[in-house]
Amino acid sequence: GENVEQHPSTLSVQEGDSAVIKCTYSDSASNYFPWYKQELGKRPQLIIDIRSNVGEKKDQRIAVTLNKTAKHFSLHITETQPEDSAVYFCAAVNPNYGGSQGNLIFGKGTKLSVKP
Amino acid sequence: EAQVTQNPRYLITVTGKKLTVTCSQNMNHEYMSWYRQDPGLGLRQIYYSMNVEVTDKGDVPEGYKVSRKEKRNFPLILESPSPNQTSLYFCASSFLPLSSSGGTDTQYFGPGTRLTVL
DSSP states (O other), X not given: OOOEEEEOSEEEEETTSOEEEEEEESOTTOOEEEEEEEOTTSOOEEEEEEETTOSEEEETTEEEEEETTTTEEEEEEOSOOXXXXXXXXXXXXXXXXXXXXXXXXXXXXXXXXXXO | OOOEEEEOSEEEXXXXXXXXXXXXXXXXXXXXXXEEEETTTEEEEEEEEEETTEEXXXXXXXXXXXXXXXXXXXXXXXXXXXXXXXXXXXXXXXXXXXXXXXXXXXXXXXXXXXXXXX
């Protein structure tokens, strides 16, 4: 089945710096890669996603890049702010795993701390 | 307002006492799913459903059951809870297929249910 590795597990940056979180996946059939932000005590929220036919997607200060050959994708946050502090999860959907399109495999998360 | 609701939000129970955690969405989503979140392990999928009467196992289905008799509801059933099922549980819903997600307003998580099994 699919396996998603996420690094680093913790990341501390100064306000205004950039933050990069990387994920790798094992099955080249995976075709959808969402990113979630989870603030302390709250539910995960989808912040950006990318499909396998796209190499990069940007939404204001956040962007996601996908390298299908290397089977890795990354979340980039520019001009970080204290409110970006949260746990970020990457995930992958593999249409062949479990014989359906609904099996979402998550990375273990990255705790991002943005220091004022 | 588009939302996913879960009940109860907090539950303390004892080993072996059957319990059900309800999940309901008001967005007419085909896809619903249950996850458990444990420290250091992230979110792991328990079961998911593609539509009414269509369910499938996720990563960690042992000890859980689900049903999808109506499109809006997707209850999680623990027939005989054990302490290793102590966790934070999230329900989620979306239109299908996930790989066709058109943006950040297409997937919703419920507020979570914190379950403790003594």
